[in-house]
Amino acid sequence: MRRPEDSRRRRVLRALSTVLIVAGGLIVVDAVLTVTWQEPLTAFTTGRAQADLEGQLRDLRDDGATAREVTELRSLAAEPVRIAYLARSLRQRAREGRAVARLRIPAIGVDKVVVQGTDAASLRRGPGIYDRSPFPGVPGTTAIAGHRTTYGAPFRHVDQLDRGDRMIVEMPYGTFTYRVQRTRIVTPQDVSVLESTGTDRLVLTACHPLFSADERIVVIGRLVSAIGRGAGKGEPLRGPQLTDRVQRPATDLKLDAGAGR
Structure with a gap:
């Protein structure tokens, strides 16, 4: 005779298996989309x-x-x-x-x-x-x-x-x-x-x-x-350029966009 505890255990295991299968599928989908398109959550x-x-x-x-x-x-x-x-x-x-x-x-x-x-x-x-x-x-x-x-x-x-x-x-x-x-x-x-x-x-x-x-x-x-x-908007500039072309050097910078790719 099947005991109530065994039935409950089997139901819990089936539910857990379903959750794991769905989670695994979502991870695969996320990986495929990241490779072929972009990371969907971000x-x-x-x-x-x-x-x-x-x-x-x-x-x-x-x-x-x-x-x-x-x-x-x-x-x-x-x-x-x-x-x-x-x-x-x-x-x-x-x-x-x-x-x-x-x-x-x-x-x-x-x-x-x-x-x-x-x-x-x-x-x-x-x-x-x-x-x-x-x-x-x-x-x-x-x-x-x-x-x-x-x-x-x-x-x-x-x-x-x-x-x-x-x-x-x-x-x-x-x-x-x-x-x-x-x-x-x-x-x-x-x-x-x-x-x-x-x-x-x-x-x-x-x-x-x-x-x-x-x-x-x-x-x-x-x-x-x-x-x-x-x-x-304004008048077209005539004669030499009037703006200052001096720019501060970027010697202490680092090219960004590395974190998170």
Whole structure:
């Protein structure tokens, strides 16, 4: 005769087996999606963060120039000078993890809100501009880091970019179009790619190869177009460039986007 205790034990074992089978299946699915697409759980959290950042960026554009900026802009007529002033001003008041720009790379389907900062928390929300990197519109090298397999994997396919592909950065004060020049693989300690070269550039950095943080892939693009928007609009600059081309060297930096890949 079957005892009640035996029946209860069998039911518990069957339930436990079912839980283990389901859990194992979910782990396999997660692994397959990570390899073929991106890590789904962190993609979900980053998707929610991006929705919040969309609102922040919209507010930043709608608010326009601050009262102080409006006062200063009265004496700045040339569009490149207005853009450079607004870029420096936004850089000074930008906060870590907050929206500052939109990055679009049509060739690989990237359309992401960019935040200020490349610390771990900021990069969980989207691509981030390096702390010592100038914002587009200030002469020098603008550098943006991003993940390749986790947290939305915005830079997963940057290795597929070809020479001439467009990289577009939309700031509240202007739209900047860059053309890919080349791709390099460097160590995390090689920060020379972030330094000013006398050319206005956009540099993207991410971990390399996929699922590893041993190296960094660096995509370098050259500025080909800068169009003012909002308070950045002004008269075309005539004569020599008036903006200061001196940029602080990045000798104490490290190429980010390693943690979490």
